[in-house]
Amino acid sequence: MMVLGFLLLALAAIPFVLTLMNLSTLRATPRHAPTGDVLVSILIPARNEATNIEPALEAALGSMGVPVEILVMDDGSTDGTGDIVRAVMARDPRVRLLTAPPLAEGWTGKIHACHHLSEAAHGTHLLFVDADVRLGPHAAALLAGHAQATDAGLVSAVPRQIMVTLGELLTVPTINLLLLGYLPMGFMRLSRDPGLGAACGQLMLMERGAYRASGGHAAVRSRIHDGIQLARLFRRKGIMTDLMPGERLATCRMYAGLDEAWSGFAKNAHEGMATPVALPIWTVLLLGGHVLPFALLPFLPSLPIAGAALLSLVTRMLVTFATQENPWSIPLHPVTTFVGLAIQWSVLLRIGDACRAGWKGRLYPVEEKP
Structure with a gap:
C-alpha cells in the first residue's frame, strides 16, 4: 500500500510542480504593443453561428491599439448567419463577408474555411478566432506585439472559459489542466x-510570412485540431511558436451541455491523446495523479495517498x-x-459516434494512425 501511495504522490507532484513553474513563466511574460506598419486580420470561420456571430463581431470591432479588418467565412x-454579418457590415466597412467555396476533396470544413480566409486577408498578422470567442479590446494588439517581440511565427492563448452547466464543468x-500541468513552457520557449x-x-x-512559409492550413488540410497541428507544423519548419x-x-463559452461537450472533445481526440501509444500513458498520469487518490483514500487511508489527493486539489485550485x-x-476535479x-x-475504442469527426454537423471519416 505504501508503494502505491508514493507512486500516486509522485504522479500528483508532477503537474503540481509544472503548474507552479508554468504560472511563473506566464506571469513573467512582458506585454508588448505592436510597432511599425501592422494590420491584424481577424478571421472567423462560421457555420450556423446565428447566436454567436453578432457578439463576436461587436467584440472584434472594439479592438484597440492596432488597426484591424474582420473577415467572416460563411x-x-x-440559420441566417450571413444576414447578420451583412447587417453589421453595412454599418462598419472593416467587416467583410465571404462565402466558402464547395468543400474540396481531402479537406475538413473549418480548415478549408480558414485557408480561404487567409487568402482573402490583407493583414500583416492573421488572427483566427472561433465564432464563440469574445475578444477583449487589447487582444489583437497584444498578440501581434508579442509575436513581434519574440519573433514567434505563431502565438496562441486559451481564452477564459465560461462554464455554466454541470456538463461544461465536467x-x-x-x-x-493539461496545458499548465503537463507542458513544460520554459522548455517550449527554448x-x-x-x-x-x-x-x-x-x-x-500568425505572422503572415511565417504562415505562408509553413504551408498554413493547406498543409494540414485533412486534420481537425488546427491548434495542435499548426503549432507542430510551424516548429517542424523551424518557426518558433x-x-x-x-x-x-478573450472569453469563450465552448459548449452548452454534456452531450455537446462530449462530442466536441471527441472530435479533437482523434489527433490528441486518443492513440494506442499515448492514451495508456496519459491514463496512468491522469488517473493516478488526479482520480485514484480520491477514490482510494476512504478505503486505504495513508499519508502518501492523502498527500497525493491534496496536491491534485491544490493543482486544480492554482489552475x-x-x-x-x-x-x-x-x-468536481477528480x-x-x-x-x-x-x-x-x-474515441480510441470507437464507441458510438465518437469514431466520427466533424464540424458543425458535417462529418468526416477518421484517418487511421500508424
Whole structure:
C-alpha cells in the first residue's frame, strides 16, 4: 500500500510542480504593443453561428491599439448567419463577408474555411478566432506585439472559459489542466521541438510570412485540431511558436451541455491523446495523479495517498484561479479528469459516434494512425 501511495504522490507532484513553474513563466511574460506598419486580420470561420456571430463581431470591432479588418467565412450556414454579418457590415466597412467555396476533396470544413480566409486577408498578422470567442479590446494588439517581440511565427492563448452547466464543468477544465500541468513552457520557449508545440484553436495569431512559409492550413488540410497541428507544423519548419496568458485577452463559452461537450472533445481526440501509444500513458498520469487518490483514500487511508489527493486539489485550485475559471471546477476535479479520460477511451475504442469527426454537423471519416 505504501508503494502505491508514493507512486500516486509522485504522479500528483508532477503537474503540481509544472503548474507552479508554468504560472511563473506566464506571469513573467512582458506585454508588448505592436510597432511599425501592422494590420491584424481577424478571421472567423462560421457555420450556423446565428447566436454567436453578432457578439463576436461587436467584440472584434472594439479592438484597440492596432488597426484591424474582420473577415467572416460563411460556410454553408442555413440559420441566417450571413444576414447578420451583412447587417453589421453595412454599418462598419472593416467587416467583410465571404462565402466558402464547395468543400474540396481531402479537406475538413473549418480548415478549408480558414485557408480561404487567409487568402482573402490583407493583414500583416492573421488572427483566427472561433465564432464563440469574445475578444477583449487589447487582444489583437497584444498578440501581434508579442509575436513581434519574440519573433514567434505563431502565438496562441486559451481564452477564459465560461462554464455554466454541470456538463461544461465536467469537461472544459481539462484544457488548462493539461496545458499548465503537463507542458513544460520554459522548455517550449527554448526549443523548436515539434513535440512541445501547443496552441488553442479558439485564438491563434500568425505572422503572415511565417504562415505562408509553413504551408498554413493547406498543409494540414485533412486534420481537425488546427491548434495542435499548426503549432507542430510551424516548429517542424523551424518557426518558433509561443503561448500567452489568455484569461484577459478573450472569453469563450465552448459548449452548452454534456452531450455537446462530449462530442466536441471527441472530435479533437482523434489527433490528441486518443492513440494506442499515448492514451495508456496519459491514463496512468491522469488517473493516478488526479482520480485514484480520491477514490482510494476512504478505503486505504495513508499519508502518501492523502498527500497525493491534496496536491491534485491544490493543482486544480492554482489552475482555476490563475485562468479565472468557474470555482465549482475545484470540488468536481477528480470526476472531471475521469470524464476526460472516458471521452478519450470512447474515441480510441470507437464507441458510438465518437469514431466520427466533424464540424458543425458535417462529418468526416477518421484517418487511421500508424
